[in-house]
Amino acid sequence: MAADDDSEGMLARDLGVTLGGRRVLEGVSLTIPRGQVTGLLAPSGAGKSTLLRALVRLVDAESGSITLDGEDIRSLDARVLRRRVGFVAQTPAMLPGTVGDNLRYGLQDLTEEAMNDALQAASLDDAFAEREADELSGGERARVALARALTRGPELLLLDEPTAALDESAATRIGETLRGLRERGLGICVATHDRGFADAWVDRREQLQ
Amino acid sequence: MSAMVAKVVAAAGFTVIAAALSVRLRLGITREILVAALRAGVQLAVVGALIALVFRYPVLSFAFVAVMLTTAGVTAGGRVKGLPRARLRALISIALPALGATAALLLVGAFDLTARSGVPTAGILIGGALTATTLTGRRLLEALVDEAGEIEARLCLGDEARTALAPAVRRAVTTGLIPVVDQTRSVGLVTLPGTFVGLILGGASPAEAAATQLVVLLALIAVELSAGLLLAELTQRALILPGQRIAPLQIER
Numbered sequence: 481m482a483a484d485d486d487s488e489g490m491l492a493r494d495l496g497v498t499l500g501g502r503r504v505l506e507g508v509s510l511t512i513p514r515g516q517v518t519g520l521l522a523p524s525g526a527g528k529s530t531l532l533r534a535l536v537r538l539v540d541a542e543s544g545s546i547t548l549d550g551e552d553i554r555s556l557d558a559r560v561l562r563r564r565v566g567f568v569a570q571t572p573a574m575l576p577g578t579v580g581d582n583l584r585y586g587l588q589d590l591t592e593e594a595m596n597d598a599l600q601a602a603s604l605d606d607a608f609a610e611r612e613a614d615e616l617s618g619g620e621r622a623r624v625a626l627a628r629a630l631t632r633g634p635e636l637l638l639l640d641e642p643t644a645a646l647d648e649s650a651a652t653r654i655g656e657t658l659r660g661l662r663e664r665g666l667g668i669c670v671a672t673h674d675r676g677f678a679d680a681w682v683d684r685r686e687q688l689q
Numbered sequence: 690m691s692a693m694v695a696k697v698v699a700a701a702g703f704t705v706i707a708a709a710l711s712v713r714l715r716l717g718i719t720r721e722i723l724v725a726a727l728r729a730g731v732q733l734a735v736v737g738a739l740i741a742l743v744f745r746y747p748v749l750s751f752a753f754v755a756v757m758l759t760t761a762g763v764t765a766g767g768r769v770k771g772l773p774r775a776r777l778r779a780l781i782s783i784a785l786p787a788l789g790a791t792a793a794l795l796l797v798g799a800f801d802l803t804a805r806s807g808v809p810t811a812g813i814l815i816g817g818a819l820t821a822t823t824l825t826g827r828r829l830l831e832a833l834v835d836e837a838g839e840i841e842a843r844l845c846l847g848d849e850a851r852t853a854l855a856p857a858v859r860r861a862v863t864t865g866l867i868p869v870v871d872q873t874r875s876v877g878l879v880t881l882p883g884t885f886v887g888l889i890l891g892g893a894s895p896a897e898a899a900a901t902q903l904v905v906l907l908a909l910i911a912v913e914l915s916a917g918l919l920l921a922e923l924t925q926r927a928l929i930l931p932g933q934r935i936a937p938l939q940i941e942r
Binding site (some may be wrong): 539562571625629633 | 753836839842843845846932933937
């Protein structure tokens, strides 16, 4: 993958990651600019999830570098990094309580307006806040996890296979949501093996071998 | 028939009844019952002889307690294998509260400062700490694996690693404390605990037996809570990595 020198957004160069004694990533580079949807394309098991986790320091890259707006992410407080760069896992876990409780988690002063804004950005109705989080379908969980990440006010969003196990109409809603977020200036990286989704919704592609 | 012989005959009789029931009902555990009974007999005979030696030479009580602690550490460590240096961490979690509480009980005069009082007191408290350490450790490691997605979600929402782990830690420590809390709550109503029964059979007055049992039970709560908290703390120190990350974990179920 080619890595640009653009310092705006996130830039990973020559990353190497070993998990459980196995080299999962070797010499991987990736650019996630702001204001665009970047598709990270690779077959299942190629290390997409590991790469996204390395970008928010959930796993450690032993070699290479990762910068956010030109600053090495290891020099940032990990909690600040994870608020600036939202990560939504392939099968996002819901925290106990309602959708509203999930969105308010760690943000006691979150206003109702901000919560509704996040729900709407994720194509969810305001009334969704009252739903019990553990009763949601897979597609609803994906969108709630997206809204939950948006309440932190991230600059970049990393989504791991957001359309996995979704039907076509639900995947379309996710695509429309991403496009809306892009218009707000967010940089988005979508890891997917779904070429149809990538053809329809991403602005630029990066291929993970 | 002397009381000693009567006890041995009674024990053998109950073993024969249990084994006969197992044979009759084809439960397939006859061999286990007989082996367990034989092992218990041999082990208690050896322990009895060793204790007698300890009473005769009190300095040996330190070695006796050290053996109990080592055995407890190895046992509990084997139950939390996914944890790095599990035996050492389990040993520390058991030893500190159990020995601390034993020393406190002996020094304030609750029990005589003798091998005859110290060794059994340490034994009871080590046993309680072993149970709490094993239960807390198992529950915590299972939670770290089963709830990995939820913990990761908390990290991604800006939590420190300790904050993200806090719900799992609380549940694990609570689980580790359930047996002793239940035992304390039901004492005298559902069961007569070992210390009480032993003292009564040994000729102590009911009031004296009750007071001793109460001290032991309440000491056990404090010791077991401390042991669980210590193991949880040592587990977190082992698994929290720089950058508010949590080390990947593999456990045997």
